[in-house]
Amino acid sequence: MTLLDSPTVLPAAPKSPKPPSRAAAILRDLGLGVRFAAAGGREGWIRTLLTAVGVGLGVTLLLLASSVPHLLDERNAREQARSEVKVSAKASAKTDASVLRLDTSTEYRDRTVVGRLLRADGSAPVRPPGVARFPGPDEMVVSPALKELLEAPGSELLRERLAYDIVGTIGDAGLRSPNELFYYAGSDTLTPAAGAGRISGYGADRPADPLPPLLVVLTVMVCVVLLVPVAIFIATAVRFGGDRRDRRLAALRLVGADIRTTRRVAAGEALFGAVLGLLIGLVFFLVGREFVGSVEIWDVSAFPADVVPDPLLALLITVTVPLTAVLVTLVAMRSVAIEPLGVVRRGKNRGRRLWWRLLVPVAGLAVLGLTGRVDEYAYEPVKPFPIAGGAVLVLVGLALLLPWLVEACVKRLRGGPVPWQLAVRRLQLSSEAASRAVSGVTVAVAGAIALQMLFAAMNADFNRATGQDPARAQFAAYSEDVTGEAATSAIEKFRATKGVEMVIGSVQAYASKPGVYTDDDIPPTTSMTVGTCDTLRELARITSCEDGDTFVVHPPGDQDMSAWVDRTARKGKVVEIGTGEGKPLRWTLPAGSPTVQGRKDPMGDTHYGIMATTGAVDASALPGAQITAQIRVDRSVPDVAEYVRNTAARIDPGMRFITLDSVERDRQYDSIQTGLKVGASVVLLLIAASMLVSQVEQLRERKRLLSVLVAFGTRRTTMGWSVLWQTAVPVFLGLVVAVAGGLGLGAVLAWMIAKSVSDWWLFLPLTGVGAGLILLVTAASMPSLWRLMRPDGLRTE
């Protein structure tokens, strides 16, 4: 113990030779802040980690969003590479490399399977990108996803439909996305007569189609709606544990640090959290990228290799996020004065001004208004930036409006039961923290409402136009250029399919008035429909029908068209049936044919012209006919749709096959709605987490007061209610602003795409989520309230 034995010498303070330079001082202070953030004990680490994870989640989303342009470019490039160069189907266009091909795309359990049937004209046929070997007859190459689907148990019906031998897989270069179901099959019987076209190569040099205007609006809105709350969340995350930090800085002031130093130390702390967040975000992004292939939104997914952030945007994120963190910290510190003996809040009495806060969202709406309407069918590309800018202004404006509203509303509240009084008074004293957290909720909910309205408007519009009646038939199949014989047998095949209840199968051809016409004259023409009595009853209002009957059918309520029908369908006179190259069939319309009114078929089309039962006209003798089969099935039979599709594929792989079931479209719309709700809920959950953190922090600061209240005999439920109200009041106001702002933005957007708002009540589920948020935050903060409401706090440390 020589140390104790030696005479006591007080350690001399090292003399500072000269004050450090400004830059050195800044670096020193920032470093001190980093040390505080990194070595602040368990408490400090938790705070730093919370900030970092919060920022990290935000950064992940930002990086994903910044990858979208590259992703779309790559998709476009691949799509371009496999687009077909079409040449004439005529035999003269044949070369050694040319290929006949037929689109045999089909659907399997709500998923689209894109298919091409190929037949080489010569010995060196062109191969599509990603295909190593041209498929021979009854062979096919498939995308990995399709291969997996075909090999999966339970896919017998699809294997039956695509009954080719798999001889290879399509490489990534030939696919739009990893989940795409795609195949190229070979044939040696394909002819132009079966509907096939001829192609001479791939990679047609055509300008990429601009995205459909509505999709642009939608995409822009999705980005804005997702990213603005994320930005707000990052700003909130940076402020986690701010009160504690302020107290620490006050202690620094006590040992002689000046205000500027404390600012720099705080900036250093924020910087550390943000940079850590940036790294965490990068890790999340790199890990998440590997799973991006398994995520599919609206039939769209991406290859991990496609998800590459735009370098410029990535750089912007790397610079902006830490910078924002520092700026937010410094701005936040402006409202408090950190004195050596503690932290003093200032600027309390300065009321918030309304006008400039109101100016921002109004400016946003004005920008959107001035951008004008987006024409759904316009050729000029939509300008995304004004739309994005306008929407951002509106949403940010709502976030700015909220603190004012909360303050203004809370100021007027008084009285009420004790928990309410406690909550209201608390909010009156300081509502910033509450408003800050809630502004994220407001923006997320407002954005989601606007987006949902946009979707709903588009969707409702579509539904109104179709007028299909899925109750009468669920599928429709068309085949052109078939002989009447093939047509009648096709209808029989559909009838014999498992699960089919009824087939409205008709053979149609054109009937015209015989005569000689100059080029300028239009020969009176109408359609000739041949079918069974049952079928004809579905197409026209026929009261009595026997095999052998014929009818003249007028479109209901259309005088002109009825007259036009009558000019061709002259009772007792001859009509020529069939057009085009073949020799028309001359047929006499029986004089006794009754005239009846047409009726909408399940597709929503009205039929008129001449209708004949199969006994009156031999349908198999018709030249150049077209079949239409509208099929009603027993929906309780599992996979009934696949049986019908298999029949169609057997009849003619190139047959057009339409699903009338409007449920399917609703389902897609539902999935969008669900996606939005899930997305909004995740964002809200993130915000709930940040609200919880500040709530618990606040409770812990009031440990002593809570103990005193316990001593008084205050019930825990009383305090619980006060915590609930303290969350509920700002969230409620936030939701009011969100609903108003969201409806406004949604209405303007609907106006922009020239649709009318179909449903004003879409916001209800989202406000429900908001209410759930209140309960969640309150419930989650109860354990700490319970723990803190113990008399331990009375013992003076």
Next chain:
Amino acid sequence: MIPEGSLLAAHDLRKTYGSTPALDGASFSVHPGEVVAVMGPSGSGKSTLLHCLAGIITPDSGTITYAGRELSAMSDAERSALRRSEFGFVFQFGQLVPELTCVENVALPLRLNGVRRRAAERTALEWMERLEVDDLGSKRPGEVSGGQGQRVAVARALAGSPKVIFADEPTGALDSLNGERVMELLTEAARSANVAVVLVTHEARVAAYSDRDVTVRDGRARDLEHSA
């Protein structure tokens, strides 16, 4: 075991925090309207005794009787109700709810007891008048001086018409002039309203406002006048 006529009496209380005993066989009693000072060096268990007496914490063993009822046999809710209706509290600091105005703070115990706001605040103002702080009614605790704040706290303790007031170092954060004024007002009001006061203090000049004093040493309370 229970002194004749006492309102609140404790016998042979024991309480251990971890392995350190805070109370080690302490006994205590107070009569209606009596002001008893509990003295002793810091760490002697004064505050623990007060918390036990007030039913804020439960002793490991021993009995506490208030008006014939055994405290340790009551549930937490019952003891809370007792504290709300029969007891009042004054602490050294940090006891006023910072966001409530002074009059709302004083009215708080009444309101917790279910009294309507208007009536509660009227009573609160009367008490504030007694304690000469009625002009602070609409101010927040952060805007008044320490002495004023303590008087508001005393008014709050009295406002619920309690039978016993527990005061834990009520002048601990005040200078002697302010401290004495607070003590004067507290004891005067308590005596005139026949409220018993259990006054924990380490200051003799504050304890001098009591009728009787009890010294706690090493977790044992010595009531010299009664035992002598």
Next chain:
Amino acid sequence: MSIGHTLLGLLESGPRHGYDLKRTFDEKFGQDRPLHYGQVYSTMSRLLKNGLVEVDGVESEGGPERKRYAITDAGITDVSQWLAQPEKPEPYLQSTLYTKVVLALLTDRSAADLLDTQRSAHLRMMRILTDRKRQGDLADQLICDHALFHLEADLRWLELTAARLDQLAKVVAP
């Protein structure tokens, strides 16, 4: 301060000569004011007369005659009563109190009890003064305050001494 009680207390640990008594007294309590022999002898003869001490024996080897005193049972009771009896609270008590504390420690009596009893007496006095102050005019208040502050100082000394009893015991009765 009562020299008689003090000398009696010193005798409790065993019979002593007068000279011995003076030396022990000076050593423990009389640093600044040593006792005269005359004081010792007059006090001892008073105690002898009251039956509180008795002569244990006489020695005279190579000098004057020396009496050895021993304490009687009545003497022990008298010391106990004195120690248990709080001093009238008044300023500048500490020399008497100190003597009492040391004696209590020397005779294995409870010094803590002694201090607590004294504290109580002080507090009672303070309570009376506080009461008078409350009812009196400003002059009364100021006078009472003066006394109160002095009593408080004594009280603090009592508390401090109480906290340091163990240390003191080691010093006075090793």
